[in-house]
Amino acid sequence: MSKPRIILLPGDRNGIGPEILGKLLADPACHQWADIEVMADPGVLAAGGVPAAATAGYRLLPFSPEAEAPIEPGQATAAAGRECLAALSRAAQRLRDGEADGLVFAPLNKQALHLGGLAQADEMRFLAHELGHDGACGELNVLAELWTTRVTSHIPLADVAGRITPGSVGQTIRFAHDSLVAAGRPAPRIAVAALNPHAGDGGNFGREEIEVIEPAVRRAVDDGIAAEGPFPSDTVFVRARDGAFDCVVTMFHDQGQIAMKLLGFGQGVTVLGGLPLPITTCGHGTAYDIVGTGQATDGALRNALRICAAMAGNNQNGSAR
Amino acid sequence: MAVDGPLAPIAITLGEPAGIGPEITLKAWHRRVFHDLPLFYLIGDPGLLRGVAKKMSSPPPIKEIAEPAEAADVFDTALPILPIALAGRVKPGRPNTRHATAVMAAIEQAVSHARAGAAAAVVTNPIQKSVLHKAGFKHPGHTEYLAELCAAKRSPVMLLSCPGLKAVPVTIHLPLQEAVAALTTDLIVERALTTAAALERDFGLSPPRLAVAGLNPHAGEDGELGSAERDIILPAVRRIAAEGIDVAGPLPADSMFHAEARRAYDAAICMYHDQALIPIKTIAFEFGINVTLGLPIVRTSPDHGTALDLAGRNEADPASLISAIGYAGLIARRRRRFG
Numbered sequence: 001m002s003k004p005r006i007i008l009l010p011g012d013r014n015g016i017g018p019e020i021l022g023k024l025l026a027d028p029a030c031h032q033w034a035d036i037e038v039m040a041d042p043g044v045l046a047a048g049g050v051p052a053a054a055t056a057g058y059r060l061l062p063f064s065p066e067a068e069a070p071i072e073p074g075q076a077t078a079a080a081g082r083e084c085l086a087a088l089s090r091a092a093q094r095l096r097d098g099e100a101d102g103l104v105f106a107p108l109n110k111q112a113l114h115l116g117g118l119a120q121a122d123e124m125r126f127l128a129h130e131l132g133h134d135g136a137c138g139e140l141n142v143l144a145e146l147w148t149t150r151v152t153s154h155i156p157l158a159d160v161a162g163r164i165t166p167g168s169v170g171q172t173i174r175f176a177h178d179s180l181v182a183a184g185r186p187a188p189r190i191a192v193a194a195l196n197p198h199a200g201d202g203g204n205f206g207r208e209e210i211e212v213i214e215p216a217v218r219r220a221v222d223d224g225i226a227a228e229g230p231f232p233s234d235t236v237f238v239r240a241r242d243g244a245f246d247c248v249v250t251m252f253h254d255q256g257q258i259a260m261k262l263l264g265f266g267q268g269v270t271v272l273g274g275l276p277l278p279i280t281t282c283g284h285g286t287a288y289d290i291v292g293t294g295q296a297t298d299g300a301l302r303n304a305l306r307i308c309a310a311m312a313g314n315n316q317n318g319s320a321r
Numbered sequence: 322m323a324v325d326g327p328l329a330p331i332a333i334t335l336g337e338p339a340g341i342g343p344e345i346t347l348k349a350w351h352r353r354v355f356h357d358l359p360l361f362y363l364i365g366d367p368g369l370l371r372g373v374a375k376k377m378s379s380p381p382p383i384k385e386i387a388e389p390a391e392a393a394d395v396f397d398t399a400l401p402i403l404p405i406a407l408a409g410r411v412k413p414g415r416p417n418t419r420h421a422t423a424v425m426a427a428i429e430q431a432v433s434h435a436r437a438g439a440a441a442a443v444v445t446n447p448i449q450k451s452v453l454h455k456a457g458f459k460h461p462g463h464t465e466y467l468a469e470l471c472a473a474k475r476s477p478v479m480l481l482s483c484p485g486l487k488a489v490p491v492t493i494h495l496p497l498q499e500a501v502a503a504l505t506t507d508l509i510v511e512r513a514l515t516t517a518a519a520l521e522r523d524f525g526l527s528p529p530r531l532a533v534a535g536l537n538p539h540a541g542e543d544g545e546l547g548s549a550e551r552d553i554i555l556p557a558v559r560r561i562a563a564e565g566i567d568v569a570g571p572l573p574a575d576s577m578f579h580a581e582a583r584r585a586y587d588a589a590i591c592m593y594h595d596q597a598l599i600p601i602k603t604i605a606f607e608f609g610i611n612v613t614l615g616l617p618i619v620r621t622s623p624d625h626g627t628a629l630d631l632a633g634r635n636e637a638d639p640a641s642l643i644s645a646i647g648y649a650g651l652i653a654r655r656r657r658r659f660g
Contacts, residue, residue, distance in 0.1 A: 156537050156547030157593075161498040196496045197594035198626075202451050204461070206496030234598035238606050253538035254596065257575035262603045 004312030006034040006305065007091045008058075009105040010044055013080045014072050015286025016296035017106030018048020023298035025056045030302065033309035037100060039063045039087060047071050063087060074288040076109050081116020084108050088123065092130035095277045102278040102312035104304045107286045121154070124272045127279060136171065137274035140179050141256065141283060142307060143265050146240050147188075147247040148256045149176050149273070160252045164195055164208050169216035169249075176247045177225045179273040184310050191236050191245040192217050192229030193255055199232045213251075237263065269304045271311075278311035280304040328359055328657070329441040330392035330401070331649050332431035335365035336446025338411045338420050340627030341637035343373045346446065347381045348639035349646060350400040356643050359650030361444070362392040362401035364427040369411055370402060376635045389439040405430070413633025416449045421456030424448060428463070432470040435618040441657075442619035442649035443467075444642070447627045461494040463622065464613050471616050478515045478614040480588070481597055481624055482648070483605035486578065487524075487588040488597035489516045489614075500593040504536065504549065509557035513590050517566050519614040520587050522659065523652040532577055532586035533558050533570030534596055540573040554592070578604070598624075607640040610648055619653045621645040 008025075011017030022045070024030055025038070036058040038045070043064070053060040065086040069079035087105075094100045108123055120126045128137050140149040151172045152163045173190060180188035192213060196206030203210055213230040220227040231239070233250065237259035240248050250256035260268065260283075268283030282300035290296055336342030346363050347370065349356075363370070367385055374380035384399035386392055392401040405427050408419040434440035445463050460466040468477045481488045491512045492500040513531055520529035533554060534540075537547030544551055554571040561568045569586065576582065577589065578600040591597035601609045601624065609624035623641035631637050 154538050154542075154546055156541075156549070157497070158501045158547065158549070161496075197494055197598075200496070201494070204450065204454070205494050206498070208496075233595050234602045235606070237599070238602055254574045255599065257538075258578060258596070258599045259603045261575050262578055262600060 003033065003035050004101040004309050004316060005099070006036055006102045006104055006308055006312065007094060007100045008036055008038045008305070009087050009091060009103070010038075010040045010048065010050070011106030012084055012109045012112055012286045013041070013044045014075050014077060014112070014291065015107050015109060015288055016291055017286065018044050018050060019291070020296050020298040020301045021045075021106050022048050022050035024301050024305065025058055026051050028057070030305060031057050033306055034102075034312070035059070037061055039091060041067065041083070043067070044071065063090060073291040076111040076115060076288075078112070078115040080109070081112035081114065081118065083116070084113060085116055085118060085126065088127055089130050092127055096131060101315065102308040104279075104301070104308045105281050106301055107282050107284060109286045109288070127272065128275060131275060131277070133275055135274065136175065137272065138172070138175055140176065140271040140273045141260055141265060141268055142271060142303070143260055143263055143268040143283070145246065146263070147176065147180055148250060148260060149179070149247070150250045150253060150256055152252050154253065157252065161195065161208060164212055164251055166212055166216050166219070169213055170219055172249050173216065173220040173225060173227050174223070175274060176249050177220075177227075179271065180247055182278070182311050182314055183271070183307060184314050185246055187226055188246040189244070190220075190225060190227045190247045190249060191231055191240055192227055193233040193236050193248060193250045194230035195251045197232075199230050267299045267303065269300060269307050271307060278308045278315070280308040327393065328650065328653055329439060330389050330396070331359055331361040331442045331444055331646060331653070332389065332434050332440035333361050333363045333646070334431050334443065334445045335363065335405065335424060335427040337416055337424065337449040337452070337627040338366065338369055338407060339413055339416045339632055340447055340449065340629055341632050342446030342627070343370050344632070344635065344637050345623070345639035345642045347374050347377065347400060348637070349643045351381050352639070352643060353396070356647060358643065358646050359441070359653075360392055360396050361646055362386060362389060362396075362403055364403045364405055364430050366407040366423065367402050367404050369407060370400070376633070389434050403430070414629045416452040416627070416629070418452055418456040421453050421458065424453065425458065428466065429470060432467060432618065436471065441653040442621065444645050444649050445620065445622040446642070447623065447625060449627050449629070464493070467613060467616060467620055471618060473616050475511070475515065475615050477616050478512050478519075480516065480519065480612045480614050481601045481609055482612055483601050483609040485580070486583055486600060486604055487520075488591050488601055489588055490591045490594045490597040492593050494594065497593060501536065501549075504553055504592060506553050506557045506560070509533065509554060509590065510560045513557070513561045513566070513568070514564060515615045516588050516590065523612070523614075523655055524587075525655065526587045528567055529588070530567040530586045531561065531569070531588055531590055532572055533561070533568060533590045534574045534577060534592055535571035536592045540571045607638055608644050610641055610645040612648065612652070619649055619656060621649040621652070
């Protein structure tokens with residue numbers, strides 16, 4: 001079996017993306033996982049200290065849609081945003097054409113993307129559009145061996161309870177299961193968080209656990225998924241960290257993000273799940289405040305590459321296509 | 322009362338007899354010297370405690386006392402117990418409503434000792450709320466019950482504390498949907514002022530620094546993800562600041578709890594139960610405690626539940642109870658000294 005072909009993008013030119021890409025590519029170990037193709041403006045790579053393609057052993061695909069734009073460390077600029085969108089679009093085209101098996105991008109900056117003309121809510125929706133994918137997709141966060149995803153995401157907390165339905169909870173459990181299996185984790189153990197304090201305390205503090213979440217978990221179990229819950233959300237991540245579960249499905253954004261960030265999600269990976277091909281990125285952002293200081297580390301980007309390569313390799317093995 | 326004399330003993334309540342309360346109380350007494358714990362006594366059933374002690378490799382001795390003042394003479398050699406008889410045998414892990422009367426009586430006695438000055442503080446073992454509710458207990462939890470027993474004028478505030486973080490949930494035992502609806506500027510301000518006063522009075526943090534969490538993802542992201550920050554929380558932050566308190570917020574909840582962010586404040590004011598509990602449990606699972614602010618008495622408790630699945634196995638960790646007893650002593654001493 002040949003190694004999967006993975007496209008790597010440096011992300012926002014004014015953030016730490018180019019530097020951490022340089023640190024990653026300087027390590028020969030990263031080439032064991034994948035045949036790496038870097039698509040980027042050579043000027044941006046040079047400024048970030050990325051070693052030359054010939055010495056580091058990757059393939060360079062020069063791509064300079066904003067060749068005239070300056071590099072402005074720590075600034076969210078429209079040019080950087082436009083460049084990122086153009087690179088994502090081009091990378092998606094290569095994935096669609098079968099010229100690559102997966103995509104990993106270094107951090108993007110949301111403000112820059114919007115200045116650069118992003119029409120969708122975020123880069124995941126943008127990529128789904130570019131890949132011609134109109135099915136469900138969602139973000140999963142991965143920290144070491146622990147995965148998490150959520151039933152609701154960027155919506156007001158007041159709207160969350162109304163979106164907790166047997167369908168939405170069931171779909172998210174299924175989505176988590178399928179994503180972990182795609183990443184090479186057969187029969188993942190999935191913990192489902194409760195919505196209310198003390199998991200509703202037997203109905204005293206809310207009935208969604210009894211009426212919605214528990215039936216959804218039961219149905220998932222009937223479908224052969226190793227799901228359990230609902231568990232009180234204040235301790236479910238502690239148990240998962242200690243190895244009781246492979247994945248936690250949360251009901252809303254901060255339920256998972258508070259715990260994951262405390263557990264060190266800065267080194268974590270975001271997987272854009274549900275898309276036809278594996279796409280991953282760093283859990284952290286562009287870290288504009290430390291650009292050029294040498295403090296940025298490539299741990300998260302390295303993990304993103306490792307997970308993307310595993311998912312792409314799994315696609316090949318499964319010969320689904 | 323003499324400011325430098327010995328502190329009155331601390332009253333510990335029985336809690337759910339079928340849970341781990343009796344076991345962790347015995348273990349806390351066993352480690353009293355190592356942890357330099359203040360004097361305490363348990364209000365509970367001596368027979369139950371003897372049975373639990375027997376399962377331990379070196380069973381702690383138990384001695385009955387008739388009033389709190391006798392605890393001082395007993396404490397060095399045995400766990401002092403002020404007896405309250407249970408209505409029958411206890412099966413570990415199997416709560417029974419017939420014990421509810423004794424469970425509540427222990428709480429009432431402890432509060433009355435503390436109000437009379439016979440006890441320096443009350444530390445409560447976890448109760449099984451569903452069982453008490455079946456027996457006619459009308460309160461959502463301990464905190465509300467204690468407020469009634471103390472005839473507290475202001476509504477009490479639950480402060481969760483672990484090494485590195487103190488957090489106060491503005492709403493407590495409500496379904497998430499109702500918690501969101503119950504959030505008002507007045508409520509946030511009231512909780513924050515009670516918290517600030519307690520940080521200064523009970524923890525010696527002067528001037529106190531508060532951080533107020535947002536309600537919505539990314540603290541609402543300038544109104545894109547909800548308006549509670551703009552309409553309810555920000556006005557509260559302004560009013561708290563107008564009282565001369567160092568306060569920041571509303572802050573995105575997912576980025577305000579890491580170690581560096583925590584250095585900027587002494588307590589986090591959280592908008593709902595799990596927003597406070599998730600960081601506390603994630604940072605220090607074993608060491609979290611609960612301190613009730615705004616009562617005329619000092620009250621702390623471990624922040625875990627009855628752990629029915631662990632009861633009777635001699636595997637329960639007393640760390641949280643030990644920490645709760647230690648803090649009760651510290652706060653009681655400060656209040657005696659500074660009023």
